[in-house]
Amino acid sequence: xxxxxxxxxxxxxxxxxxxxxxxxxxxxxxxxxxxxxxxxxxxxxxxxxxxxxxxxxxxxxxxxxxxxxxxxxxxxxxxxxxxxxxxxxxxxxxxxxxxxxxxxxxxxxxxxxxxxxxxxxxxxxxxxxxxxxxxxxxxxxxxxxxxxxxxxxxxxxxxxxxxxxxxxxxxxxxxxxxxxxxxxxxxxxxxxxxxxxxxxxxxxxxxxxxxxxxxxxxxxxxxxxxxxxxxxxxxxxxxxxxxxxxxxxxxxxxxxxxxxxxxxxxxxxxxxxxxxxxxxxxxxxxxxxxxxxxxxxxxxx
Ligand code: GUN
Numbered sequence: 001x002x003x004x005x006x007x008x009x010x011x012x013x014x015x016x017x018x019x020x021x022x023x024x025x026x027x028x029x030x031x032x033x034x035x036x037x038x039x040x041x042x043x044x045x046x047x048x049x050x051x052x053x054x055x056x057x058x059x060x061x062x063x064x065x066x067x068x069x070x071x072x073x074x075x076x077x078x079x080x081x082x083x084x085x086x087x088x089x090x091x092x093x094x095x096x097x098x099x100x101x102x103x104x105x106x107x108x109x110x111x112x113x114x115x116x117x118x119x120x121x122x123x124x125x126x127x128x129x130x131x132x133x134x135x136x137x138x139x140x141x142x143x144x145x146x147x148x149x150x151x152x153x154x155x156x157x158x159x160x161x162x163x164x165x166x167x168x169x170x171x172x173x174x175x176x177x178x179x180x181x182x183x184x185x186x187x188x189x190x191x192x193x194x195x196x197x198x199x200x201x202x203x204x205x206x207x208x209x210x211x212x213x214x215x216x217x218x219x220x221x222x223x224x225x226x227x228x229x230x231x232x233x234x235x236x237x238x239x240x241x242x243x244x245x246x247x248x249x250x251x252x253x254x255x256x257x258x259x260x261x262x263x264x265x266x267x268x269x270x271x272x273x274x275x276x277x278x279x280x281x282x283x284x285x286x287x288x289x290x291x292x293x294x295x296x297x298x299x300x301x
Contacts (some may be wrong), residue, residue, distance in 0.1 A: 001261060002261060003231070003261040003262075003263075003264040003265055003266050003267040004014065004155065004265065004267075005261075005266075005267060005268075005269055006151050006154065006155045006232075006266050006267065006268045006269075006273060007269075008147075008268055008272055008273040008274055008275060008276045008277050009051065009149060009267075009272045009276045010145070011151060011154055011276075011277065011280075012277050012279070012280035013151060013276075013280075015147075015150065015277070015280040015281065015284055015301050016060070016061060016280050016283060018032070018077055018284075018299050018301065019061050019280075019283045019284055019287050019299070020060070020061050020062060021301070022287055022291075022298070022299045023061055023063065023287055023290075024062060024064040025293060026140075026287070026290060026294060026296065027062070029294075029296070030289065030296065031295040032290050032293060032294040033062070033063065033064050033091075033290070034061070034062075034063045034064070034093050034094070034286050034287050034289070034290035035063060035064035035065070035066075035089075035092040035093050035094070035286075035290070036054075036058045036063050036066075036093065036094040036095075036096070036282075036286045037065075037066045037067075037068065037086045037089070037092045037094070037095050037096070037156050038039060038051050038054050038055060038065075038066075038067045038068070038096045038098065038099040038125065038248075039067075039068045039070065039079070039082060039086075039095070039096070039097045039098065040067070040068070040069050040070065040082070040097075041070045041071075041072065041074050041079060041097075041098075041101055041102055041105065042070075042071070042072035042101075042102050043072060044100075046062035047098050047100075050098065051067060051069075051098055051161065053279060054096070054279055054282060055067050057115055057279050057280075057282075057283055058283065058286070061283050061287070063165025063283070063287075064091055064092075065288060066092075068082060070082065072102055073102075073107075074102075074105075076104065076105045076106060076109065076110070078114050078220050078225045079097075079101075079105060079110055080109070080110065081171040082203035083097065083110060083113045083114055084113065087113075087114070087115040087117070087118060091157075092118065093120075093286055093289035093290040093293060094118055094282075094286035094289050095108055095115070095119065095120065096120060096121055096282065097111070097112050097120045097121075100192065101216060111123045111124060112124060112125060116140075117269070117289065117292070118289060119140055119284050120140055120143075120282060120285040120289060121142060121143065121180065121282075122139065122140040122141050122143070122285070123142065123144075123173070123174070126285070127139045127140045127141075128173075128178075131178055131181050131182075132143070132181055133186055133293050136185065137291040138292075140285050140288070140289070141178060141182065141281075141285070142174055142175070142178045142283045143277075143278045143279070143281035143285065144174065144175050144234060144274060144277070144278045144281075144283040145175055145178040145179040146182070146277075146284070146285075147274060147278055147280060147281040148175075148179060148182075148211065148232045148234060148274055148277065149182045149183075149186070150277060150281070150301050151232060151268060151273070151274065151277060152209060152230060152232055153186075153220075153229075155230050155266040156209075156230060156266075159186060160186065160187055161183065161186040161187050161188035161209065162187040162188075163187075163189075164188050164189065164193070164208040164209055165188070165189050165206050165208050165209070166183045166188040166189065166190045166191070166207060166208065166209040166210075166211065167190075167191045167192075167193055167203055167204055167206065167207035167209070167210055167211070168180055168183070168190065168191070168192050168211040169194070169195045169200070169204065169210070169211065169212050169213065169214050169254070170192075170193075170211075170212070170213035170214040170215075170234070170254075171195045172192065172213065175213040175234050176192060176194075176213050178210075179211055179213065181251055183211075188209060191203065191206075191207075192268065194214075195214075200224070200257045201221070201223065201224040204220060204224040204225065204226075205223075205224055205225065205226050206226065207226055207229055208226065208228075208229055208230065209225075209229065209230050209232070210229050210230070210231045210232070210255075210264075211224065211232045211234065212231070212232070212233050212234060212235055212253065212254035212255050213234035213235065213254065213293070214235065214254050215235055215237060215254065216235070216237070216254055217235070217237035217239050217253075217254070218237075218252050218253070218254070218255065218256040218257070219254050219255075219256075220254055220255040220256065220257050220260065221259065221260070222256060222259035222260045222262060222263050223261040223263075225260050225264050226263075227263055227264075227265075228265035229263075229264050229265060230264065230265055230266045230267075231255055231260060231264045231266070231267040231268065232268050232273075232274060233253035233254055233255045233257070233267070233268050233269075233270055233273055233274065234253075234254070234274050235252075235253040235254030235255070235270065236251055236253070236270060236271070236275060237251065237252050237253070237254070238250070238251055238294070239251075239252055252270055253269075253270030253273070255267070255270075257269065257270065270296050281301075284298075284299075284301060287299070
């Protein structure tokens with residue numbers, strides 16, 4: 001058996017097209033232009049790449065987009081003041097402070113400073129609590145799990161996961177825990193596994209839906225996979241690829257892709273699976289924030 005490949009790039013493109021069309025309609029009907037502000041502190045090259053592509057996508061969607069690049073030595077007080085300015089800025093519907101922040105800044109403090117109604121990352125306690133209690137109409141859902149759910153629903157052809165066992169490997173606040181809540185809201189029976197879980201392979205093998213978000217290259221093997229399962233691989237790991245030449249690297253997920261694809265029913269590739277969905281859902285969340293401001297219904301995906 002060979003799994004159906006879930007094309008995240010294609011689905012992300014569809015989400016962005018929906019956002020573009022809805023943004024044009026929002027502007028025509030109400031005059032409201034969605035606004036996003038991305039703040040980055042320091043010069044981490046990977047973060048700079050992410051931030052540039054977020055800005056590019058936002059402009060493509062027709063948003064008002066601003067990027068604030070602050071020096072590495074920025075004080076916590078200055079960053080908090082920047083967040084406060086953006087909270088008060090009526091042109092801004094979504095604020096994203098790129099993580100990780102330099103060590104001298106308390107990340108938690110910065111995240112909790114962001115106005116919950118502009119927290120398009122969904123990291124503020126208010127949004128975490130709303131997601132945990134099923135208040136999804138007014139919550140912001142973190143972008144990577146939100147995008148993973150869109151892919152899952154596409155692959156399975158349904159948004160009702162009644163009767164299905166989901167195993168989420170990884171318990172992070174950014175992916176594992178919100179993914180658990182989203183799966184539960186969709187009626188799946190959910191288990192969270194992590195580094196202290198006993199007999200992880202056997203547990204994974206019970207999963208109709210297997211979500212891997214641990215950051216360990218190709219950890220999940222084919223014999224951990226239930227035949228026909230849907231695999232969502234959130235991992236993005238860079239590993240050495242001597243076969244491509246000296247010093248070369250390549251990206252792999254948390255799942256040993258080729259062998260697992262022989263067993264699974266559907267699987268997201270790395271790259272080109274969950275990755276492209278994250279920025280697409282950031283655009284969707286920003287549009288949703290602007291729709292709330294304008295008092296109109298936002299699209300669903
Ligand atoms: N750094 C890596 N991923 C993310 C994300 O989803 N949001 C923020 N704010 N920073 C990140």
